[in-house]
Amino acid sequence: MTLLLALLLALPLLTGLVLVTGFPRAGGARVVAAGLVAAVVTAVLAAQLAAVVTRAPVAPTLVVPLLGEITFRYTVDGLGAVLAVTVTVIGALVLLAAAAEPRLREGRFVGSMLIFLAAMLGTVTAATLPALLAPWEVMGAASWVLIAFDRRDRVVGPAATRAFLTTRTADVGLYVATGAALAAGVPGLALGATAQAGEGWRSLIAAGLVVAALGKSAQLPFSPWLSSAMVGPSPVSALLHSATMVAAGAVLLIRVAPLLAATGWAAGVVAWVGALTAVVLGVIAATQRDLKQLLAASTCAQVGLMVLGAGVGATAGAAGLLVAHAAVKALLFLAAGGWLLVLRTRSLPVLRGAARRHPVVGVTFTVGAAALAGLPPLSIWWPKDAVLDGVPLGSPDLRGAGLLTVAGLLATAVAAVYATRAAWFVWRPTRSPSIRRGSDRPRRHVPLAITVALVVLAVPAAAVGGVGVLTGLVPRADVGELVTTGVVALFAVVATWALHTHPIRLRSSVLPRLASAARGWLGLEAATRAVVVRPVLALARALDRADGALGTALPRAAATVPRLARMLAERGERPLAAAVVGFGSSVRRLGDLARRPQTGQQHQYYAQGLVALGTLAALVAVLVVTGVR
Template structure:
């Protein structure tokens, strides 16, 4: 029975590969197949999550291919597939080009994510991790006719791929340290290799989670279709970075340097990317920056050992951000624009969509009792209660204050977007009918996923209730510090105040000319991280490649051509020697042999008396020689 666990990733992988390569042109058939396979995958994942099965297949010495569904993997795996099903329902109405290729790639991506979720060994994890990266590249660049989409896919793939090298470093260090490649036993590796293992896994996770300094790739990834963003950057690819860190709490606890670094990176990302989100003028860029910021809370929790708090934030983020990306996709489908300035008053034009987006934005702001309020409060409680010396002599206060600032920034950029979508129409929005390729219509099939995700964003607020959070914490990672009533009320009050201030300031700013200051330009450029990466890494590699190419053209090619020319000349000389000298020598030798043969035939007359005379002559000659020698 356990062997059937391979069907959890195997079914969507096989169906996705067949669908992507089939060339099915019927949109209805492609959508039906995709949704049917996704629904079956949800049933399988739920069943094995309840049964908590494990399966192993021999692969390498000390490293089997292994999958397992413990409570942590079960909760996250089911959440991933639920979001995937809802996104695919939305995509069925939103994505009209190459529906079979799109559905097949999405199913392959889901299979890779489920492999990552259930992986019990590094080889299994790397298998899922690599396929997840490859399919994300294909999905981000799905509209391959647009250069920006292809470039976005390349930037996302190369950036995360660079960080992914940490997994290979971790695998090598684990074996060098006398350990195995089982994720649950990574902490048993001897030092200093244990620290190398932890650093490698952390690097791969931080890159995939779009944390500092890798955040810029998620900005480029926004060139993909909205359903792709809704899945990849809510419950799947980006979330897998945080999930990987939540899978190895013991390893991070036993490598204080790495654990501390992870916690600080998460905290700094919540603040830094919160500022970036606050400055953006493109709705998908706001959501992209906020994704990194909200995942920063998961990374912070993982660095502090708060597994259950991190899982709560992960689930809350999945529902909220999938809702917001799909709402943005609906507006993009209707209006053909992503500019915030062009979305003024859209909530008034589509009140139901505006209400659903408002639920997502209020959750993003941390308004009680919605999901991200509960998720962030769990993480902040862990930071506040941290007294480990590996963080600082003051306990978790520095990290707590950074997390609180990140929470305030969440409310600020959410309040800004809220004011824009509910404000009156501007001269730019008066030209809605001019937008292309806007259809000015939201398809009916888009509504059910939006409504269900909004309900999830509301319902997951119960994660703050002890009756719900305590059993979840006990199941997935042990108890975490309970949020105090004062902290809960204070955080909710802070979110309300900041949201109101952001609403007011945005309304006032609408009546003023937009000024692009240097700090604003820096935030719009995501701190210039991509430019820095290009200048510090890409450009030197390009220059080195150019030098090597010129060396190859001018030196190696010239050397090869010179050697080839001299070889040809030597071959010509050898040919001439063969034709003139060697052939003459052979022919002369042949003539000499023929003359000797003729001389040898002369004594052979057939006369017996001549043979007697010849024998006598030979005997006399031999006798004379013997007398002379003797």
Template sequence: MNPSPWLLPALPVLPAVTGGLLLLLGRAARRAPAGVAAGVPAGVAVTAAVLTLALAVHAAVTRPATPVRLLPGTGSSGTGSSGTGSSGTGLTGDGLLANGLVVDGLSAVMVVMVAAVGLCVLVFAAGELRTARFHGLMLLFVGAMLLTVTAGDLVLLLMGWEVMGAVSYALIGYWWHDPARVRSGAVAFLTTRAADLGLYFAAGAALAGAGSWAGGAPAPDGPAGLPAPWRDLVAGGLVVAALGKSAQLPFSFWLSRAMAGPSPVSALLHSAAMVAAGAYLLLRVQPLLAATGWAADLVAWAGALTALLLGAVALAQRELKQLLAASTCAQLGFMVAAAGVAAVAGGAAQLVAHAAVKSLLFLAAGAWLSALGTETLRRLGGAGRRYPVVGLAFGVGAVALAGVPPLSLWVTKDTILGAVREPGLYAVLFAAGLLAAAYSAKALAAVWRPGPGRADARELTPWERAPLPVLALAAAGFGAVGLPGAFEAWGRLVGDPHAAAPSWGGLLLSGAAALTVSALTVSALTMSAATILVRTPAPVTPLPVGAAGAFLREWMGLERMAVVLVARPVLALAGALARFDDRVLDAAVTAAARAVRTLARTAAGLDDRGIDAGVEAVPRAGLAAARIVRAPFETGLDGLVRAVAAAAGRLGTLARRPQTGQVHLYFAQAAVALTLLAVAFALLR
């Protein structure tokens, strides 16, 4: 079952270490001749990504487990294979805090997806960004993400989660000369970081809960088996952390800020990796959510509302990357809702399909941004025709995102909708699906609209073109897993054996609706389909107009809300506490110190007088000793030290006095000393 135990740790370690080395050695490499060294970081990164993908495929096939014991006395056998459920708190069923690395079905899907998308993005980036810093950070990120999805317990998960967050900050602020971008990185980082506290909270609650019930009967079904208050606390913490990482309401705004980073960063972080980690976590702990009773509903509604509202936000955007970011939030809403309605298989399918689609769209957007220098929808006219490979790939991705048959998201979205039992929730998610069709069509129309050719546009390198068809193929074809027949096997793979395939009726209904909405949107945006054919540029009218449009375009004022409701009160509280510290605590300490000093001075004065009196009593030694002792005590400790040093120095001079350099004096001294010793010890006898 576990043929080569080192291969699994190698999976996160290989990219992380390679990335770390690139970061460390990158500066040295930059000093090398440009022609030689320019391609080296990218080459190293792509090679490492290929190896990582091979390791990931191997891990997915062999499903190894490597126990790693980080905390003493927790967990059980440490074998850590999935589903054995012996002591019942682990993410996969074993000890919550001592499982090590595990690749089960869901993890297998995730590692292959992360490694594959990572490879595509790094190949793309090799044509555009060539610094060792970029590639090193990306590899580090891939390693952290792989650790996150193979973590079998909360401690390892926290490690991966933390590194991922920190590297995302560095990547979003990659162009650090621009303060606005760095600030965006900080906003994104701080927002996810604030939500991450939930994960710490959950880990603490799990540890406390597991500790308080040590020796009791092992629970049958993982973390869901914790006793009542701890189970709810763990679930609450995990939900907050996952919603934050997946940019769900109310945290969504950080994803808008995250667009300040390079496009390849978005193509990895905001499709397959960082945001997906939140959805993955919720899918992973779905039994826990269900066991609490409230968490599942909360998650389902949070996801559904995000899908609906951020869909509207996406529709209102004027920048391509902002549109894609909002749509990422919306699509992740489906996965989060899937975790809420126990559609683990559907959620996982949606996650993988969306990763391929969104990675493709971000790469295409990045290609245009670097080639044309713009990502404003209004100015992207003609982009699709100017770069047909990119345009076609983008078209496939956008059509898939719209949920148009027969492409992937059409099927995977319906696998989730099919599991929803509550009519209200179903209605919200269905409407969100229609919005997806609308904003996808808007993006598609914007890039395929005829537009002026740009003279300064550069050609794309083969590196930049190569990954796009691959991702387009996945985006188009991955829906096959959701078809009846295949879906049962998929469900067994990701650990959701009761998954039901979507009904043909539902598929037809949503497909037809998506097609209709897309067609309506395109025609509404371009007046008539004929204008595309006769190549007359037509202005793109943003659909929602007026105040509502502006509100949506600004991501519903979420960031301002967060600043007003959270950041400012926290800062005000911190300021108040700092003042309390300064004026009350510090003042007390200072006063105490002053009192001690006064006391010390008094004592020194007494001492002074006492010693003086003593010195006066010895007339011969008096003058010399008083000179040494009195003055220093007046100036305090410093003087005391100096007095000791001076006395020692004087003694030192004295000690060298016998060293006259004259042999007869040496003889005399040695003879006298030995005689004195002999006499003294002979008489003592």
């Protein structure tokens, strides 16, 4: 089983490296086929490992020694098996859909997607902090490459840089946590053993991991980077928002839920951040007029519910929500990408009638939107209720648990609003002449590869949550909770559809201003640019200037060394050598003088002794006389 795990991690990574380094500009069917084969084989390996985990009492483990007890250890346990299957299946379908766009049939793109996929597989199976750090870093670098793939667009570079720098700032927390775990003597730096650290070190480890996870999963206050990431190709958005980077932070928090509970404060902080993100970003999503921006904000909101589940200890519900959301969000982003490819727009008002013109895409998109809205009995309804049911009401360890439940219900209602709003626009009859009678571009069909991926994804998007409950992977929520959230979601859907069909004109100017601010992500992106991006770039430019100045100064300093050597040779070395020679000559002369009295004749030695004694007596007499006076 160790070999299967090694192949699971190595196959997409090595294939991606070969494509990126050996065939970056190569395109066509061969590159696409190589990427698809690698992704499909990886999915098969993940399924085999999942089957092994369900039967074997010991989880397959791969250990690579590092320093003593510290190792790179990767393990496929129950959670890792489910997530590995989710990541690989969605990754293969996204690569299939990406093959529909000619500009994405390059070795550089396909290889980067495979490396991105391998990094997420390493993240979901990592059992030690060093094993987590390596794929965590690779994932950040690969995300920047993929978001900035279309380098001809001037907007892409700065947007990708904002996303990269925001997540990198939060990633510092992972290094802090690793250093604290090393100082605390956590056995093998294992994630599962972090709760055993001493009180002070335990809180520092938890703080670092929480910051890194919130940054990766675009939770408040790090949410705006996900808005910047929307400049990337739609398949990148589909993979990044569903089963890879944004989900990585939630996976980490689920893994270290015992550590969060052991600190006495981290669990509450995580729960409240998740609840606030679910509500605030849900409101932002409900006001968007750009379909990809709506889906991006909704990702932050849905991941917020997963983070809430990790904070309150409802880890099984959070994991089930992660899997269901992955299928739903991959479906929605690929549908949005199909329409963008055909209609050349992401604007919801311009997309009116898109579902009627492309019914297969429209139906599958509607399935995903209904699941995202939390309508029963579709996927997200089940695990989301398991998360809300896991909030420990009345627990002294979690203050304000009732308010967390209210926030969860409010997030449920807002989710129904933004999902219904997206569906309403794409199903309403078009009023635009350009779409009815314009150029032939809107008359093109959505490529078959995207259609196939959408049809396949529609099945888990609709049913994976219920399957999780039936198999016991997702705990069954209270019946009253299920009914309550179902009614709330259904009411919000009906009300939103009715208000969009028959809008109410309000004289107040406050709501339009609030909606405009929400469409701009409440200024969070500008704040992130001012607080994080600009200072980091300014520091980088200053260091670059210092490096340039140092690079100029060093050759000049090196050129002065020969001159100093010549000056020392002329003015210092020669006089010093002459002084040394003179001192040696003086010592030699003194030695010659010292040898003269040594003749070997005894009477001369007696005479020399008498002279010495006489001299000494005379000296004593002088001293005595001088003392008397």
